[in-house]
Amino acid sequence: MTTASPAAVETVDLDETPLRELNKRLHQLGEPPEPAAWRVVNPGGRHAIAVGIDADVEVDVEGHVGYYCAGMNKRAAVRVHGNCGVGLAENIMSGSVTVEGNASQSAGATGRGGLVVIHGDASSRCGISMKGVDIVVRGSVGHMSAFMAQKGRLVVCGDAGDGLGDSIYEARLYVRGSVAALGADCIEKEMRDEHLVELRELLEGAGVGDADPGEFHRYGSARQLYNFHIDHAGSY
């Protein structure tokens, strides 16, 4: 009896192949995608690696990437074995983007769905204007994270910088460590059973199952800023 041969992995060396060619090939994948596993070597901090994929593929990037890696991702599972520059997984729609190192500013910005996992730290504005994406950060996040966050969940296993959740709408924020300061209209909220369940699922889904949901605090909107108050009609 023979075993099935392992799925072919397509290796693309960005010192040899132009980045546009890599992205074009990823955009032209059919259904089912062939090959379904990609390995990108020598990323060299280039910008816009593996952006705009809409296919059930796995892409492993071996090294550090520049700005906007895996932006607008749909369905694909992109994994960066290194650090990321500004705008990781910006406007992600679905699928997952995982970073083994740190991510710079605005990771997961405006994301509408899917999962972003950062095993190191994320710097400022992580999850800014998030609209449904789930973001799990194993380390800490910088200032103004989840600014104007509308929907989705941001989980921070370390600490959060100044102005967390400023002008937040209906996203839910879970932080295990300290919060330097909450932003305008962001308050701490009760951690009910349903939140513990939700958080455990998020942590396990991100491969961070060793973190205890009971150690986290929940933050969200006080709903004083974005609601129109009829009582205040005279002052508008």
Add this chain to the structure above:
Amino acid sequence: MCGIVGLFSKSASINEHLGEHLGDMLLELSDRGPDSAGVALYRNPAPAGSTKLSLHSADPDYDWEALEVELDNRFGSSQPDVRASHAVFVVDAEPQPLQHWLHERRPELRVMSAGSSLEIYKEAGSPREFVKRFALDNVQASHGLGHTRMATESAVTTDGSHPFWTGLDLCLVHNGSLSNHNWVRTRLRREGIEFETENDSEVAAGYLTWRLAEGDSLEQALESCLGELDGFYTFAVGTADGFAVLRDPIACKPAVMAETDDWVAMASEYRAIAVLPGAADANVWEPAPATVYSWDRQPVA
């Protein structure tokens, strides 16, 4: 936009090729700053009692030899090291009388730097052209800073290019834009600080010059920038012994740092660090906002 880079050598092999590495870093950031480029290099310290000067002439056929004869007769001077529009002299004189003399006798020249080891070269034009014209690939140095400029606050000229000389062996490169530079310039002029351009970054350099003259340490001077300078900035400041990095509290302007056993580097983007030997295994991190980072050459035990 603009791109900034800094490289600090911890090994003889990096020292030997520092100009080449810094040039490679600048080229990576060409599209962040296509208008002009410049570098500050710390190398070959002048003997005690003498001053190293970097001079710029707008005249491509400037007679540097004649200046050397005159400087030598007056003070004692080395042969000039001429690179494109710049020439570096080591003169047996203290910086102040020397600058005064130059101002009187050669008002057409611009002093780009003065000190013991600092040399500044900068010019309008593309970074690629700059790296070639100034033959950076044959320069050894202990550390250096570089800048590629996309002009926003003032004209594209050599004078508006970076690095800005801020005092003996001190210089500044800046990515960002300051919004209160007119007011700060006015105040600094009252304190006796002179300005050559309408450039916002020159104001930041002048502010540091003033704070240091008032007795601040470099770290104190940088920390006081946080209260006085309004706008966006990532600064890198070169000193005789090392360099320092500061980002404003909002930290919109990017910066990344990396360190190996052989070097410490900073850049606007990681791709400028990726060209350095051993970058793939470097410790890489993003400097936090409103925090001064500095490296000094360790005294030899």
